[in-house]
Amino acid sequence: MKKRITGRFTVILFVIGFMSATQYNTVNTDNTRDSRDTWEIRQQLSREKQLHSELLSEISLLDDTLGKYSDKATKEPEAILKETVEDLRIGAGLTQITGPGIELEIxxxxxxxxxxxEITEIPPDLLIRLVNEINRFDGIELAIAGExxxxxxxxxxxxxxxTVNTEPISxxxxxIGITAESMEEARKLSSYLTASAIHDDFYIDDLTIAISEPQEDLALPAFDEEISMEYLEAGEGE
Structure with missing residues (x-):
């Protein structure tokens, strides 16, 4: 009799334990899923806010340009046109620039x-990953091995x-030279890259990244090749 009672008691405890474990598992899974979904939404929101900020900056720049035309167009049309062309050349990277920045030695x-x-060329995907890390900061200009x-x-x-711009990289x-909008931004970029996990990716390929101290006047060369117009189309005037 005692054995039968003990056996039933053991079965009941097993069933209760199994149900408790299943419930715990379900709750845990749900929490993980919810946390992951929330994180993805936060990342998407962050990207949208960054895009919104960039669009506002572009609108502000265009408003300034229109304001210059409105104020000076009647008095100095040639001067304002030359100034606009020069601004476009600078924005397109067709001029040498000097500003606060840092250098990376690969x-x-x-x-x-x-x-x-044996050390061979840096893999393109690894170099692209580094450029993407750098471009997390706004107002950045860079040159890779003089390109x-x-x-x-x-x-x-x-x-x-x-290759960069079809030119082989040694x-x-x-x-890699990088300029920022200010010394403060250059220091932030330096700190960010110092702590970045990109170092591990480079180490796997037997490479290291040495980051210089921020410099007040770092010069970057101009883009000296022909800009491809392959995907540009002229619009028809009315």
């Missing part, structure tokens, strides 16, 4: 040198060589 890691590991990066710049593999070491 070099083989000490372990790779000690072990005699100015603009909106139409392509970083890709051509015949086994990593095997590391080489430098």
């Amino acid at each position: 070099s083989p890691s000490l372990e790779a040198i000690a072990l005699g590991t 100015r990066v603009i909106n139409t710049t392509a970083i890709r593999d051509i015949n086994g060589y990593t 095997t590391p070491p080489f430098t």
Whole structure:
């Protein structure tokens, strides 16, 4: 009799324990899903706010340009036109610029040198990841191994060589120059890149990133190639 009661009691405890574990599992899964969805929404909201901020900046710049035309067009039409053309050239990266910034030196890691590991060109996808990290900051201009990066710049593999603007990038070491809108922004960029996980990605490829102290006057070369007009179409005037 005692054995039968003990057996039933054991079965009941097993059922209760199984149901409790199932309920705990379900609650945990739901919490994880909700947390993940909330995080994704926050990321999307952050991207939308950044885009909104960029659009407001563009609108403000266009308003300033229109204001210049309204004030000076009747008195100095040629001067305002030349000023606008120069602003467009600067914005397109067609002029040399000097400003506060930092330099990154891409070099083989000490372990790779000690072990005699052959260092080849930096992989294009790794270089693109670094550029994307840098472009998280607004008002950034950069040049990779002397090649100015603009909106139409392509970083890709051509015949086994990593290229920027179709120009092969030398095997590391080489430098990347970055200018910011102010010394404060240059310091923020330096701190961000110092703590970035991009260092781990480079280390896997036997490379390191050395970040210089922020400089007051860092010069970047002009983009000196022909800008591709392949996807531009002229509109018909009325």
